Amino acid sequence: MSTPANEPPVIELGNGAVAIAGRPILRGIDLTVRSGEFVALMGANGSGKSTLVRALTGLRPLASGSLSLFGTPFESFRDWRRIGFVPQRGGAGSGVPASVWEIVASGRLTHRRLLRPLGRRDRAAINEALEVVGLSHRANDGVTTLSGGQQQRVLIARALAGEPELFFLDEPTAGVDLPNQQVLADTLETLSVRGSTIVLVAHELGPMAPLIDRAVVMRDGRVAYDGPPLASADVATAHLDGHHHHHHEPERHDHAPHVSSLLDGAP
Ligand code: ADP
Numbered sequence: 001m002s003t004p005a006n007e008p009p010v011i012e013l014g015n016g017a018v019a020i021a022g023r024p025i026l027r028g029i030d031l032t033v034r035s036g037e038f039v040a041l042m043g044a045n046g047s048g049k050s051t052l053v054r055a056l057t058g059l060r061p062l063a064s065g066s067l068s069l070f071g072t073p074f075e076s077f078r079d080w081r082r083i084g085f086v087p088q089r090g091g092a093g094s095g096v097p098a099s100v101w102e103i104v105a106s107g108r109l110t111h112r113r114l115l116r117p118l119g120r121r122d123r124a125a126i127n128e129a130l131e132v133v134g135l136s137h138r139a140n141d142g143v144t145t146l147s148g149g150q151q152q153r154v155l156i157a158r159a160l161a162g163e164p165e166l167f168f169l170d171e172p173t174a175g176v177d178l179p180n181q182q183v184l185a186d187t188l189e190t191l192s193v194r195g196s197t198i199v200l201v202a203h204e205l206g207p208m209a210p211l212i213d214r215a216v217v218m219r220d221g222r223v224a225y226d227g228p229p230l231a232s233a234d235v236a237t238a239h240l241d242g243h244h245h246h247h248h249e250p251e252r253h254d255h256a257p258h259v260s261s262l263l264d265g266a267p
């Protein structure tokens with residue numbers, strides 16, 4: 001959280017808009033994320049969370065707006081190894097006959113020199129990532145033999161192996177049982193304590209709630225709320241008022257917010 005004043009934001013999006021097949025999906029998005037922040041990107045299904053993450057990682061072009069990553073305008077940004085992205089589940093586990101270790105090793109590729117085998121430093125990063133998510137003992141097993149929650153942890157380890165400074169995780173807890181959610185929360189806490197910047201897309205925070213510095217709530221392709229994590233009653237009010245509270249110095253909260261399924265009930 002102790003960002004020097006002269007350090008540029010990790011993410012700076014001004015007046016961002018995305019259209020898909022001519023249909024406006026995101027409009028007027030202002031989002032600044034500073035180094036070390038742990039931001040929860042919330043909102044109902046279809047509100048635009050995944051589209052925003054894709055726009056921020058360059059997977060979906062902006063129709064308009066200005067985006068900078070680590071202080072560099074998106075057009076000239078090349079330092080992709082600083083960014084980790086954990087996609088929604090389905091990728092690693094869907095019939096790919098690869099071992100857990102291979103999947104995690106694939107997250108290290110951006111660090112390798114061209115046509116060079118993995119070095120000792122690479123192997124250490126891969127093994128440590130497996131350790132952090134508690135899957136060292138499954139390294140040689142095929143990913144398809146793992147449970148859904150464990151497969152999700154493999155994807156997180158893959159992102160970890162690249163040692164990125166900025167992590168995007170899109171609904172990593174969806175369909176994951178509570179014990180596995182707790183392992184994910186512990187993993188993210190480790191990253192956060194190490195100083196990583198985390199943008200977590202989540203419908204429900206569950207065990208992640210105590211880790212969150214700031215909540216950004218999407219509704220209908222816009223930011224409906226941006227500020228400290230909220231109790232559910234406040235979220236409902238924020239929605240009714242269309243309140244858009246900017247809050248640039250988030251504090252850590254000792255108590256878990258109760259942002260609940262009220263988010264689903266937004267009109
Ligand atoms: P969320 O992640 O919050 O559930 P999305 O960003 O996936 O929301 O979707 C936001 C809106 O954009 C939805 O109305 C969805 O139907 C639309 N959308 C997202 N991706 C596509 C796509 N590839 N083609 C057409 N429409 C899309």
Ligand code: MG
Pocket residue numbers: 049050051170171
């Ligand atoms: Mg989504």
